[in-house]
Each structure stands twice: as structure tokens, then as C-alpha cells.
Amino acid sequence: MNIGELRNVNGRLIGSIATRTIDLPRIGLNPVQNDNPRAPKYEVLALNVARRWVQIGAVWEATMKRSGEQFLAGSIDDPSLPEPLSIALFPAADFDGYMVAWRRDTMRSDFGTGFGASNYDREVQGDRTRSGDRRDRGDSGFGESTAGARGELVGAGGPDDLDDDMPF
Known part of the structure; x- marks a missing residue:
């Protein structure tokens, strides 16, 4: 997916990169000597x-x-980013410069089987599970529900149990 471009402006490669959450309106490439x-x-x-x-x-x-x-291939990183952004720069056909593209190195597995296999899913073999598996215990890994049949809060105390010392 293309996320930006760099153009040759007076002998310097200058451009921008933008995604849904990243906006770098002014970037440049500095040759390494x-x-x-x-x-x-x-x-x-x-x-x-x-x-x-x-x-x-x-x-x-x-x-x-x-x-x-x-x-050209590399990455962009900054403390404000959750992880480095892998990028590739391909020579542009229409102008003197580069198109900037990115790709995710591996499929995301943090959403379960629909978005990539997690280690948990690799341990489960068909309908058979390993001894001690969460599915054997009927536990989804998120703990017990605090919602009653009608959506009311149960088993976690009521509003009076809230810690007023917390700043939020």
C-alpha cells in the first residue's frame, strides 16, 4: 500500500508520509556517507x-x-509509534523520486483465528485439546463474567465499591 512519496527538489529528496494514524507532512532522505x-x-x-x-x-x-x-527498504520508528513501521521506496515512474509503500511483516494474531493463527490455536488439534487447555476448563481466558442475565453488574460489587482515590 502506498503511503507517501518523495520528490527530487533542488537535489534533495523531500516528501510526506500519511496513514490513518501517522501524518508526516515533511520528510527527507539524507545520504549516509x-x-x-x-x-x-x-x-x-x-x-x-x-x-x-x-x-x-x-x-x-x-x-x-x-x-x-x-x-530501498528500511523502517521508521519514533517513541510515539507502537512499533516500527516497515517501509519500501520504489522509483517513481511519473517523476524523479520514490513512492513510499509499507507492509506488515506477519499476519496479525491478536484477534484470534480470523486474522491469523495464535499460539493458543496452534495448540488445539481439531476437537482434541491438550490436557490443561483453557477449553477443558470452560475458561475463555478473560475470567468470569460480571454481567447478569439482564445486563446488571453482578459478582464485582456495586458502585459503592469503587475506589474514590483513583484520579480517573
Whole structure:
């Protein structure tokens, strides 16, 4: 999925990246000057709220296995992100620059079997389960319900049991 583009502006690669939750309206690629063959090709920089350029990632030269086409691959990371964002930069056909794409490395398993297999699901073999499995105990892993038949709160105390010392 394309999430941005970088254009050659006066000899500098400048552009933006935007997703539903990330908006980097001004990013740039700074060439890395290093003789080490394992060094990144570019640092990925972003303009922060104080209007200073800060490094948020790096990209390396890569080659597609099937076609041999060259592209750049790396990641963007920042303390505000829950995890690094893997990106790939492909030469743009329409202009002098790159299209920025991303992909999730593995299928998400935090939503159960509908979105990828979890370790729990891999342990279950058909209708048979291993001894001590949560399904043997009738436990979904979330504990006992606190909702009664009509939706009322049961088994967890009432509103009088709330801790008033909590700030929220």
C-alpha cells in the first residue's frame, strides 16, 4: 500500500508520509556517507514540531528476488509509534523520486483465528485439546463474567465499591 512519496527538489529528496494514524507532512532522505557496505543508503528525517530535522529511520539498498529490480527498504520508528513501521521506496515512474509503500511483516494474531493463527490455536488439534487447555476448563481466558442475565453488574460489587482515590 502506498503511503507517501518523495520528490527530487533542488537535489534533495523531500516528501510526506500519511496513514490513518501517522501524518508526516515533511520528510527527507539524507545520504549516509560511510564506506561500510552494511551502512544504510539514507537516513530518514522528519521535521518535528520545533521545526528541526530529526532522524526517524533509515533505508538500505535492496534487490527484488524475482525481477532483480533495485529499491530501498528500511523502517521508521519514533517513541510515539507502537512499533516500527516497515517501509519500501520504489522509483517513481511519473517523476524523479520514490513512492513510499509499507507492509506488515506477519499476519496479525491478536484477534484470534480470523486474522491469523495464535499460539493458543496452534495448540488445539481439531476437537482434541491438550490436557490443561483453557477449553477443558470452560475458561475463555478473560475470567468470569460480571454481567447478569439482564445486563446488571453482578459478582464485582456495586458502585459503592469503587475506589474514590483513583484520579480517573
